[in-house]
Amino acid sequence: MTTTLLTGIAELVTNDPSVGDGSPLGLLRDAALVVEDGHVAWVGPASRAPDADRRRDLGGRAVIPGFVDSHAHLIFAGDRAAEFAARMAGTRYDGGGIATTVAATRAAGDAELRASLGERIAEMRAQGTTTVEVKSGYGLTVADEVRALRLAGEVTPETTYLGAHVVPAGADRDDYVRLVTGEMLTACAPHARWIDVFCEPASPHAFDADEAGEILTAGRDAGLGLRVHGNQLSAGPGVRLAVELGAASVDHCTHLTDADVAALAGGDTVATLLPGVEFSTRSPYPDARRLLDAGVTVALATDCNPGSCYTSSMPLVVALAVREMRMTPAEALWAATAGGARALRRDDIGVVAPGRRADLAVLEAPSHLHIPYRPGVPLAHALDGLS
Secondary structure (H helix, E strand, O other): OOEEEEEEEEEEEOOOOOOOOOOOOOEEEEEEEEEEOOEEEEEEEHHHOOOOOEEEEEEEEEEEEOEEEOOEOOOOOOOOHHHHHHHHOOOOOOOOOHHHHHHHHHHOOHHHHHHHHHHHHHHHHOOOEEEEOEEOOOOOOHHHHHHHHHHHOOOOOOEEEEEEOOOOOOOOHHHHHHHHHOHHHHHHHHHOOEEEEEEOOOOOOOEOHHHHHHHHHHHHHOOOEEEEEEOOOOOOOHHHHHHHHOOOEEEEOOOOOHHHHHHHHHOOOEEEEOHHHHHHHOOOOOOHHHHHHOOOOEEEOOOEEOOOEOOOOHHHHHHHHHHHOOOOHHHHHHHHOHHHHHHOOOOOOOOOOOOOEOOEEEEOOOOOOHHHHOOOOOOEEEOOOOO
């Protein structure tokens, strides 16, 4: 097998506190690493680097684990730019615009959806994302949900069945829950790793605690891991339900009670924060500091979607987390890499250490601090050509 030595690394973020400076980021300066067969084989100071078949000098740039975007809705047609403009003029977001995307997505052919999905994946890699979770949820019929998951499976193993995104216009709620937990689940489960539900009683389009619990339990019984959209628009049952059922992640967490924070701190459910949504909807940002100080594991993700947050940029998410949610640059970067891996219950990504996948991003900068320091500047990109 061919080995590649990466050298000329001004700063290497490993997320391994046993190396480097001993911090959670495990920073190594003037570092090198060896990649073999797509995995990290060696990490250490450049002065002690072993021989390799090939050598690649990164010219004094920083290297970080590739961003792990653990919450994204990438399979859709059309856009909702007019809805964004209306929100900026004062219209409140309640999730109702999803119906517009559902109609456009149902009308699109496979080739169109596949092409747009590929473009969005390429856009993410150009900004340093190497792992992304992709949800269904813009089909809301058996055939359209299966199609979305089939297409998602072409680009990622992290596929999520989100038939319970909203209740489709004109559908009976009870009938739709039976469909989501019955025929639709049976058809979609072979194409999905996860099941998700938009548990949000504050929205007339989403699902209440009883409905969400029934949907998640059915998904778990079908062998799927659990994820939850929760506590986005108001305090509600989403966090409690996620923790009680052992969900890998509860996402949004914008409105939390003390009991919600305590439940997250006492369990292993990750709180995935999506500050791009608050940026795009002019809503209050989650209180990341409160969660971190309580000992909760926090992840960051884009929630890339056409309605409430049409950004694919994890660097922007990191900058928002630092500026608006009182996270330090180190905390935000960890949450966007190792935290995302925890939210996906993956132990092969998010950390640069021997045996892990060589999913790396390089920065056009000497330090990870430049990510929030230079918001909007295209500094990060996935490091290709290592397999």
